[in-house]
Amino acid sequence: MKCLELAIPPLPSLVTVGHAMWVPGNCHFERSFDVYDVIFVKSGAMYMREDREEYVIRGGQLLVLEPGKTHAGSAPCTEETEVYWVHFKHAAALRRLDAKDIPWSAVLPQGRDSDTKPSDQTMYLPKHGDVPFAKLLPALNRMVKLNAQLSVEEALQLQTLFGELLGTLQTEARARPAPRSSELAKETVLYLQNHWSEPFHSKSMEDALHFQFDYITRCMKKYTGMTPLQYVHHLRISHAVTMLAQTTLSVQEIAERVGIPNASFFGRLFRERMGITPGQYRLQRQRQL
Numbered sequence: 001m002k003c004l005e006l007a008i009p010p011l012p013s014l015v016t017v018g019h020a021m022w023v024p025g026n027c028h029f030e031r032s033f034d035v036y037d038v039i040f041v042k043s044g045a046m047y048m049r050e051d052r053e054e055y056v057i058r059g060g061q062l063l064v065l066e067p068g069k070t071h072a073g074s075a076p077c078t079e080e081t082e083v084y085w086v087h088f089k090h091a092a093a094l095r096r097l098d099a100k101d102i103p104w105s106a107v108l109p110q111g112r113d114s115d116t117k118p119s120d121q122t123m124y125l126p127k128h129g130d131v132p133f134a135k136l137l138p139a140l141n142r143m144v145k146l147n148a149q150l151s152v153e154e155a156l157q158l159q160t161l162f163g164e165l166l167g168t169l170q171t172e173a174r175a176r177p178a179p180r181s182s183e184l185a186k187e188t189v190l191y192l193q194n195h196w197s198e199p200f201h202s203k204s205m206e207d208a209l210h211f212q213f214d215y216i217t218r219c220m221k222k223y224t225g226m227t228p229l230q231y232v233h234h235l236r237i238s239h240a241v242t243m244l245a246q247t248t249l250s251v252q253e254i255a256e257r258v259g260i261p262n263a264s265f266f267g268r269l270f271r272e273r274m275g276i277t278p279g280q281y282r283l284q285r286q287r288q289l
Helices: 133-148 152-175 180-195 202-209 213-224 228-246 251-257 263-274 278-288
Strands: 002-008 013-022 036-043 045-050 053-058 061-065 071-075 081-089 095-098 121-126 128-130
Touching (some): 045 061, 053 061, 133 152, 180 202, 180 228, 202 213, 251 278
Antiparallel strands (some): 002 095
């Protein structure tokens, strides 16, 4: 399944939602406008063209039409067709890629109480194909009802339902069968999360995961952006950050507790991740209290 990669935050904003029954002979008019148009077909079939690409949206499927592209019906409906549509506002997609190639396990920066803006993140939306219509239908019907009688009281609930709808669609894309390399990367992440405080040994990983370390490393790098050792360092520094903020242990004691007894090496890793030394971070936190 092809998916659109969207940059977040901010989250997409709902513009409107609707429902209609199309009779044989109905055909979508041509237009190009600056919003996403998501078409859900419950039953029947719609025939659409986006720029030069043609699509058939059958019962239980969706199509996401992108802003700035011209879309129109490529042929009239040949049977009664039940349709829901959702329009939302967001920046153009960063790229289009297969669900199996999405780096679901990629490590993102953790928000800290000293941050003044969120980190760059991404979300994924199926472009065209089957969707779990039974799961989507309650939210779609509720959204249509709220939109028809919209007031200040319901506005936030409507946007929240839209967010849940997007979440369900992304979960569906994630649930598609993934290549073995993706599953191995996920298993490696779980293994490292359970063993981060232990001495790092490639042989132990090979014994636990039943693959050669070089292959484990390639899979891990592809889907998380880090090697196993880099991910262990990431986990250790994350725990060190918490200890610096919540304990009075010395920097050396913390370094030893997170498995990096070499204070100089610990300081270098910490600075690479946080931009300041452990001592500077602790002092910064104390000033914020």
